[in-house]
Amino acid sequence: QQPVQSPQAVILREGEDAVINCSSSKALYSVHWYRQKHGEAPVFLMILLKGGEQKGHEKISASFNEKKQQSSLYLTASQLSYSGTYFCGTALSNDYKLSFGAGTTVTVRA
Amino acid sequence: GAGVSQSPSNKVTEKGKDVELRCDPISGHTALYWYRQSLGQGLEFLIYFQGNSAPDKSGLPSDRFSAERTGGSVSTLTIQRTQQEDSAVYLCASSFKKQGAHTEAFFGQGTRLTVV
Numbered sequence: 096q097q098p099v100q101s102p103q104a105v106i107l108r109e110g111e112d113a114v115i116n117c118s119s120s121k122a123l124y125s126v127h128w129y130r131q132k133h134g135e136a137p138v139f140l141m142i143l144l145k146g147g148e149q150k151g152h153e154k155i156s157a158s159f160n161e162k163k164q165q166s167s168l169y170l171t172a173s174q175l176s177y178s179g180t181y182f183c184g185t186a187l188s189n190d191y192k193l194s195f196g197a198g199t200t201v202t203v204r205a
Numbered sequence: 206g207a208g209v210s211q212s213p214s215n216k217v218t219e220k221g222k223d224v225e226l227r228c229d230p231i232s233g234h235t236a237l238y239w240y241r242q243s244l245g246q247g248l249e250f251l252i253y254f255q256g257n258s259a260p261d262k263s264g265l266p267s268d269r270f271s272a273e274r275t276g277g278s279v280s281t282l283t284i285q286r287t288q289q290e291d292s293a294v295y296l297c298a299s300s301f302k303k304q305g306a307h308t309e310a311f312f313g314q315g316t317r318l319t320v321v
Contacts, residue, residue, distance in 0.1 A: 129312075137296075139309035139310065192264075194250050
């Protein structure tokens with residue numbers, strides 16, 4: 096089942112914060128976050144396993160709410176380099192395929 | 206090589222022709238995925254290979270699409286009788302299990318397929 100991401104797009108000024116959400120109708124084993132810049136391959140940011148842990152990458156962090164089957168990606172004090180499309184990928188078990196959401200396009204302006 | 210390698214990087218083919226896309230995963234990675242990405246769209250799952258298990262083919266859009274993975278390494282995605290709607294970037298990714306859990310998936314640069 097493909098996860099649902101929101102919002103579809105967000106425009107920020109440098110230094111502003113944003114939150115991207117990823118929801119599933121099924122119980123998740125793991126959530127993966129990737130960022131893709133135009134014309135490039137998606138690049139891994141972080142993995143969250145069920146258990147509500149939070150992880151960070153630079154000033155980007157994420158959480159996983161197992162009860163809601165929802166993960167949120169937090170962009171803090173955004174930089175120009177944060178621009179790109181963010182995808183969440185979800186797996187129902189450690190042997191299961193990764194299914195990706197439709198993506199959230201983030202544009203950070205000076 | 207150190208990363209996932211895909212070839213060709215670009216392919217232009219005539220409608221109705223067959224094409225083969227190749228993916229060389231990172232050595233030792235047991236999981237291999239194929240995704241399709243149309244212009245400005247998300248990552249559409251096509252097929253997933255995991256070790257010696259039967260592949261998950263649930264994302265293949267029609268019987269014109271097939272994929273195989275030989276010797277648990279190189280994979281080939283074949284599209285027969287190509288149609289214009291097959292035009293997209295085809296991405297391959299690989300990952301391996303670590304302590305029972307998947308680690309990150311590494312993506313190749315993709316093959317841009319254009320059907321004219």
